[in-house]
Amino acid sequence: xxxxxxxxxxxxxxxxxxxxxxxxxxxxxxxxxxxxxxxxxxxxxxxxxxxxxxxxxxxxxxxxxxxxxxxxxxxxxxxxxxxxxxxxxxxxxxxxxxxxxxxxxxxx
Numbered sequence: 001x002x003x004x005x006x007x008x009x010x011x012x013x014x015x016x017x018x019x020x021x022x023x024x025x026x027x028x029x030x031x032x033x034x035x036x037x038x039x040x041x042x043x044x045x046x047x048x049x050x051x052x053x054x055x056x057x058x059x060x061x062x063x064x065x066x067x068x069x070x071x072x073x074x075x076x077x078x079x080x081x082x083x084x085x086x087x088x089x090x091x092x093x094x095x096x097x098x099x100x101x102x103x104x105x106x107x108x
Contacts, residue, residue: 003091005041018108019067023059026067026096026108034078034097036071036105040064046092049083060094070108071101 008015009025018038019026029037040060046052061079068074077098082088 003045003089005039005089005091005093006045009041009043018105019063019070021059021063023056024063026063029095033095034099035102036073036077036096036098036100038067038096040067040094040096042092047090048087049081049092052092056092060092064094064096067096067108068098068101071098071104073098073101076100 002010004013007013008027016028017025018028022043024040024042026038026040029039040063042052042056042060044056046056049057064077064079065074068077077096077100080095080097081092
């Protein structure tokens with residue numbers, strides 16, 4: 001069964017999409033913990049961090065840098081990855097969070 005993220009990527013479920021390439025999608029977290037709380041998700045489904053290829057990890061982390069630059073918060077954000085414990089969706093993703101950048105979020 002495809003993950004909720006795969007269903008979002010396929011446009012089977014709605015989500016606020018802020019950025020997208022051929023390899024990744026960046027969406028709003030539906031339960032934000034900060035004013036800016038985005039999820040960076042590879043389009044190919046990997047169950048967790050441990051089983052995600054390094055090339056995909058690199059793309060995801062480079063995307064975090066791009067998002068931070070676009071929001072003007074290069075020195076003011078946090079990235080979080082859950083693996084196993086605390087991971088609610090079995091599809092690797094990175095949480096991008098900040099208390100700053102909200103005013104530029106819609107222009108991504």
